[in-house]
Amino acid sequence: MLSAKMEQALNEQTNAELYSSYLYLSMASYFKKINLNGFARWMEVQALEELTHAMKFFDYIGERGDQAVMKPISGPPTTWDSPLAAFEEVFKHEQKVTSLINNLVNMAIEERDHATNNFLQWFVSEQIEEETSADDVVQKLRLVQDGGGLFMLDQELGRRGFTLPPGTTIIGAGAAARSC
Numbered sequence: 696m697l698s699a700k701m702e703q704a705l706n707e708q709t710n711a712e713l714y715s716s717y718l719y720l721s722m723a724s725y726f727k728k729i730n731l732n733g734f735a736r737w738m739e740v741q742a743l744e745e746l747t748h749a750m751k752f753f754d755y756i757g758e759r760g761d762q763a764v765m766k767p768i769s770g771p772p773t774t775w776d777s778p779l780a781a782f783e784e785v786f787k788h789e790q791k792v793t794s795l796i797n798n799l800v801n802m803a804i805e806e807r808d809h810a811t812n813n814f815l816q817w818f819v820s821e822q823i824e825e826e827t828s829a830d831d832v833v834q835k836l837r838l839v840q841d842g843g844g845l846f847m848l849d850q851e852l853g854r855r856g857f858t859l860p861p862g863t864t865i866i867g868a869g870a871a872a873r874s875c
């Protein structure tokens with residue numbers, strides 16, 4: 696079993712991942728409203744990815760014999776000044792999530808909880824990718840002006856597909872195994 700402190704911290708991270716999903720869904724709706732459907736698709740895919748992150752924590756807590764506790768999810772903002780402002784917030788948010796993951800790793804090391812440290816390493820790598828992909832869009836948005844450039848970028852972001860990360864399912868593998 697997890698220590699009480701670690702159990703609580705992993706539950707908080709589940710909540711943080713669900714908030715991320717909520718935030719990106721809110722951004723998807725904002726982009727739809729301003730007719731940038733490619734940007735909206737990028738955000739919808741991002742929201743689904745965050746859901747898979749939450750499920751990884753949910754499953755892991757269960758695998759360790761503890762209970763995942765669903766806490767209220769805060770309501771994210773609903774509007775942004777511009778596509779650039781929204782993506783700057785994505786980048787800032789992902790940097791914050793990286794520091795949350797790093798804090799969890801520090802806690803696992805302090806507690807000599809090797810299993811949790813090992814579990815968290817996937818997120819350490821994932822956060823590098825999350826920050827890079829958000830920053831990539833920020834940089835492109837700084838290059839383009841409204842109009843043609845924005846239209847082209849909307850087309851590009853609209854091509855984003857959703858694939859489950861290897862070893863991930865929307866309903867956890869643990870749950871499937873238990874129901875057999």
Ligand SMILES: [Fe+2]
Binds near residue numbers: 712744748792
């Ligand atoms: Fe995440």
Ligand SMILES: [Fe+2]
Binds near residue numbers: 789792825
């Ligand atoms: Fe993320």
